Amino acid sequence: MKVGGQHFRTIWLNPENERLVQLIDQRFLPHRFVIEEVSTVAQMATAIREMHVRGAGLIGASAGYGMYLATIEAAGSGSFDEHVVNAAAQLKATRPTAVNLTWAIEWQLTSIAKGKTAQHKIDLALRTARRIAAEDEEHCRMIGQHGLKLIEQIARTRDGKPVNVLTHCNAGWLAFVDYGSALAPVYAAHDRALPVHVWVDETRPRSQGSKLTAWELGQHGVPHTIIADSAGGHLMQRGAVDLVIVGSDRTTCTGDVANKIGTYLKALAAQDNEVPFYVALPSSSFDWTIRDGSEIPIEERGAEELKRADGWRDGQMLEVSVAPEDSPAANYGFDVTPRRLVTGLITERGVCKADEKSILELFPEHAS
């Protein structure tokens, strides 16, 4: 999507040296637009763990490129296979909840295993990394087209007034390679001149809504308003939300949705106010091995993230202390929204109900 009028993806190869991966270091947004160059698995693991890159699809694509870097490193090491296996373990350990991470690494391991020589393995890993990224982009584009129909439907009842979409966290193009999941339908609508307005949950404690979603919508010219995470229910009670669309870090084959902490509360409010609640996800975010959302591991992050706030001041990122130094804090990254609260899933193959039968009708290759 657009940054200052120029088209960007979130991750790409340095066009002058394809052994280097470039990515937008999202920690500095919206204050500074920083491009980071990554040349080692260790750097990529840090970039994922420390959230220079984040979001289901982008974590997958980054892991894909990370495994490509692993093959380059492996060629210069004593034992190619051992190095690749270790790199896979290192990358897998960075974030526990996003299933795309494992999915991308497994795909790479299968690809790399087919190589006859070190150079062949590197070539295969490069091709797969590109395919993972291209597929992510294409799936998000398709999610946009399918979700667009939902927005068009509502727009017909709004008499030219904007369709109000509420979203939580960032499931925009910054969370993927391009387009995004939850925001792809919004961009598709905006690009077709359908009036659309987004309520942006700030999404504490890392404020991905205020920092990333607001920024990317603003850069692309989409009208939006930042709200506290607590405000969505009030807006729905007042009829100010026509549609909720969120992303997902992992969705079970039965339709339970793990997403950023607080998603469940918005789903409850949507149900209570009869607002449609959609989850947009590429098929790479399904976990076909888990039947119940309660089995999804929920990442707990450090307490300091919650007790402090960071932002821009005097030309630099500064962290300030909000809570008492000696008060403990618990920082859960995700929650699980049970399928009964989900109106539908928007996937690259179309929109379906959040139940096993409907999901497997769209993805019959995963029926066991």
Next chain:
Amino acid sequence: MKVGGQHFRTIWLNPENERLVQLIDQRFLPHRFVIEEVSTVAQMATAIREMHVRGAGLIGASAGYGMYLATIEAAGSGSFDEHVVNAAAQLKATRPTAVNLTWAIEWQLTSIAKGKTAQHKIDLALRTARRIAAEDEEHCRMIGQHGLKLIEQIARTRDGKPVNVLTHCNAGWLAFVDYGSALAPVYAAHDRALPVHVWVDETRPRSQGSKLTAWELGQHGVPHTIIADSAGGHLMQRGAVDLVIVGSDRTTCTGDVANKIGTYLKALAAQDNEVPFYVALPSSSFDWTIRDGSEIPIEERGAEELKRADGWRDGQMLEVSVAPEDSPAANYGFDVTPRRLVTGLITERGVCKADEKSILELFPEHAS
């Protein structure tokens, strides 16, 4: 309650000069404990509007003392009555949602009107200001005793493990003259050595949970954990919350509850997980004139409060910018939780259901 082992109230008269009001300036908590001295109506209006003092009961008590200062000023002005009426209007305009503000000012106007001379009016206003504060304190103490029974009941099923109470915003002693509403039962339980633990919602954008609730619980030695506003649903899904207790800025005579934005979302999660959801309030927070929660005016505060974060760094309060400068934000202060989601109201006269009949059985003098 205790601050560093010493007993404090939130507002009091300077013992050496009763024409001066002293209050804890809560803007600096938890980082510094600052006492502000207020000698004019204008200063008191600023203290309420700019939230040096906040919380239903404390806003009422502050307005009571503010009207007392108004009579002192009036005695030195050309027209006593005009000055008092203007002061009342000035104080009423500071915050729109808390009904205690109007309630305290009306009580003062009735008292002052009974005075025969300026000095008599001042004496009456002083007596009334003290009564408003003393009544607030006593009502909160009683709320603690009634709410304690609910905690005791749950404690009997917990086999010595702590009773987990979730609260939103600050309805502790800092929001009243002493004891608090939502936290009064917690303090009562803790003081009786019942094991109790509080999940403290950070309560963006002003972070009253992280800043005030965590601080006052810590000062009094009550175990607690700060969580994101989004985390309460997840904790309830996991069985980690036994009881929700929140305060109220205004409750209708039919039981609809206006409280800090986000309360409604917690009430939905409590219902979905069969967790009892109680609202603690002194009778001064009832609005006997309103039958439907949707009629309660909801304060909207400045967008900057949401787009920035403030905290302590290098020995001073600092504000950092979180969101893009050109992104708009909407900052609703309160929401309304419909009575169907409220298990019960904890008042100074006992616990009742959140419906008109039950409320009027406890407060028959308000039956029309």
